[in-house]
Amino acid sequence: MHTMTLDHAKKIVAACEVKAHEIGIPMVISVVDEGANLVLQERMDGAMIAGITLAQDKAYTAAATGFDTHQIAPLVQPGKIAYGLAGMDRGRLVVFPGGLTLKSGDKTIGAVGVAGGMADQDQEVAQAGRKAL
C-alpha cells in the first residue's frame, strides 16, 4: 500500500468502530491522507459533538507532523522545548493520545484520529485502526 485510498480508509474506520463497540463508548473516527486532508470521518451514534473536530485534528496533527500525537505530549509540557505547541497551526495541533500516523515503510501516507472517550481509550481505538491497514 503506497497511498491512502477510500477503501483503505473504510477498513481502518471499520476496525476502529469494532473496537469502540467492544469498549462500549461511541467515538468519532477520522482518516486523512498524506496531504493531511480528510478522506473519511464518521461519528458513531451518541459520540460527543466535540469529537468531530478533535478526531479530525488528531489525524491532521499526526499526518502533518509525522508523529503520533502521544509522542508529542512530553515535548510540550511546561519547561520543555516545544511548550506552547498545543493549539498552534490555526488551532489544529493536538498533543494528547488518539492520533496515529499510518506509514508505508518510512513514508507517512496518512493518519487516523479518534475522539470520544478518555484519551487512552481513543488511543486503543486508533491502534485497532492502524493494525487494520
Next chain:
Amino acid sequence: MHTMTLDHAKKIVAACEVKAHEIGIPMVISVVDEGANLVLQERMDGAMIAGITLAQDKAYTAAATGFDTHQIAPLVQPGKIAYGLAGMDRGRLVVFPGGLTLKSGDKTIGAVGVAGGMADQDQEVAQAGRKAL
C-alpha cells in the same frame, strides 16, 4: 425515521457514491444531523480537496437554514433581498446547488452535501442520497 443515525448516513452516502461513479466524477459527500453537526463524510479517490469543506458547508447550510442550497441561489443575486448571504455564518453558508435538507414530515432532521463536480452534478448526486433515505 425521526433522527439521523450513522446507519442512515451510511445508506445516504453509499447511494451518493453509486451515482457519482455513474457520472464518472469523484465527489466528497457529507451528512449532518439536525443540529447541523457532521455525522459522516467521505472523499472518493481523486475528489478535489476543496470539496472537503464545500461538501460539509453545503450540508451545514441546508440543515442550518432548512432550505436546499439551490433554493437560496435566486435570493442572493445582485440586487436581490439577500444579496451578500454567500459566505456568511463564519464562511459556511453556500448558495449554489449540492446541499439538500433531509426531512421527516416538516421537520429537518439533517442534510446531505456534495461537492466535486459541476454544481448540477453535485446536485444530482445529492438527490440520489436524499432518495435513499
Next chain:
Amino acid sequence: MHTMTLDHAKKIVAACEVKAHEIGIPMVISVVDEGANLVLQERMDGAMIAGITLAQDKAYTAAATGFDTHQIAPLVQPGKIAYGLAGMDRGRLVVFPGGLTLKSGDKTIGAVGVAGGMADQDQEVAQAGRKAL
C-alpha cells in the same frame, strides 16, 4: 435613555418576539450595546440554526457601522463603491435587511439584529424591536 441596559434589551427582544409570533416564523433576536458587544440573544423554538450567527452579525454590523444593514445594500452591489464589503470584518458584516441601529438623538447606543425568515420579515421584526425602545 443614554446607554443600552439589559432591561432595555429585554423590552426590545420581547417586542420582537411578539411580532415574530404574529408573522408565524420563529426568529433569532440579538441586541448589542454601543461597543457592538452582545447584551441579549434568544432563539425562539424552531428558529433556524444559521440565525444564531446571522442575528448577532446583523446587530454587530449596525452598531459597528452606524447604519441599518438594509442601508448598506445599495452600496455593495456590483460596480458600486463598497462592492466586496459583504463578509468583511472577519466575516461579520451583513449587507441585507434585519439589523437596525438604536439611537439616542444622534448617538448610536446599540443595535438589534433579527434572522430566521425572509429578509423583509426579519426587518419587520427588528422594526418592532426598535419601536419598543
Next chain:
Amino acid sequence: MHTMTLDHAKKIVAACEVKAHEIGIPMVISVVDEGANLVLQERMDGAMIAGITLAQDKAYTAAATGFDTHQIAPLVQPGKIAYGLAGMDRGRLVVFPGGLTLKSGDKTIGAVGVAGGMADQDQEVAQAGRKAL
C-alpha cells in the same frame, strides 16, 4: 423535559441572574441545546466583555463533551493524559469551572455556561441555573 426549549432556557437564566445579584457580581449567562447551539444568552449590566464568549464556550464545552467543565480540569493539567485540550475545537473548549451539562436521565439535552466572576462564583451561578431546570 426531553429537549431544551426557550422557556426552559429563560427559567435557567433567570435563576442564574438571581444568584449573580445575590453574589453581587454581574455575569454573562448562556444556555445551549443538545446540538450545542445557542438558545439564550444575556449579559448583565457591567459584566465583563470577555464573558460573552467565555459563557458561550463553557456551555458549548459541557454540551459538546457531556462533562461539566470543572470535571475536565484535572485531566488537562501538565503531565496528565489530556494536557493541551484547553482551547482545542477551534478555541472553544474551556477547562475551568462554570459550564454544566443539563441532563434528562442519562441524555445531555443542553448546558448552561456562566462567566464574569471568579471561576468558583461562575460555578455557583451555573449551579443555580441547573437547579432551576
